[in-house]
Amino acid sequence: MSVAKEVASANQAFVSSRKTGQLPLPPARKLTVLTCMDARIDPVAAFGIKEGDAHVIRNAGARAPDAVRSLVISQQLLGTDTILVIGHSDCGMLTFQTPQAREIVAKQQGSHLDSKGQAELDSLNFLEFPDLHSNVASDVAFLKSNTLIKPNTDISGWVYDVGSGKLSQVA
């Protein structure tokens, strides 16, 4: 069975046992979590946020500069006022740099890469970082100084340990 079919099949079981009805669109706890796409992070379990509680934005590395559009929509159109930036241990973003990554992609895609794709690749900033803690602190500072973010937002930075599951505040 394809992975897509497995997901559809798992969803059928979920629907059968589902008790929650439709919840309101704006997050009940006015919370936005910005974290990494990493497969080992389950925000519901690890951060105690239930369905309906919080917007969850996820990208490679939990990068704030790549999440401005979503954060503005979350805050300005849907009323959230707390932002947690959550990086994590063993992050893939610590393991490469943009120039190397561009070479890897070009090599792997080979002749499949057309001129449009090559142009997009040439300007793609992978937003990697050499140090986890300082990157979370830097992204928190980025948000605190960005005047598209609501002035009284509670913004904090955290690191999640993918081994122990422990969340520690770093900014």
Added chain:
Amino acid sequence: MSVAKEVASANQAFVSSRKTGQLPLPPARKLTVLTCMDARIDPVAAFGIKEGDAHVIRNAGARAPDAVRSLVISQQLLGTDTILVIGHSDCGMLTFQTPQAREIVAKQQGSHLDSKGQAELDSLNFLEFPDLHSNVASDVAFLKSNTLIKPNTDISGWVYDVGSGKLSQVA
């Protein structure tokens, strides 16, 4: 108690009861889920993906053009080969248009908005859409024609009903 402190407290309970050790960095099922930041979507429960299984990318509206960086990293550096694009019913992205949204943000931020923020707002595309199903189909087509995506990727489009919890394939 602040929401941030509530999250830290919930995490302490999670750590105490945690049984999973550290899992490998690359997703076990080579799956990437691209879905919306909406508070009513819990990918682990609704899509049957366990810790370690899949990258989960989330932004406002599950928009593929806003997820290229993360998708390239997921595929090219971490070996995933299936992408599910999952929009959902009652999405906030159906309720506004960029020009109005820019006005709302400018009005709400008032004198807090500096010239840098105003310039960023003037060029911010909110990536809203007027129709859910056609947008998911369009984002799937966008990925299928983007040559930065691996040629043999299994890419499909789905709509999640936030009331019933049901996932339906649309592309």
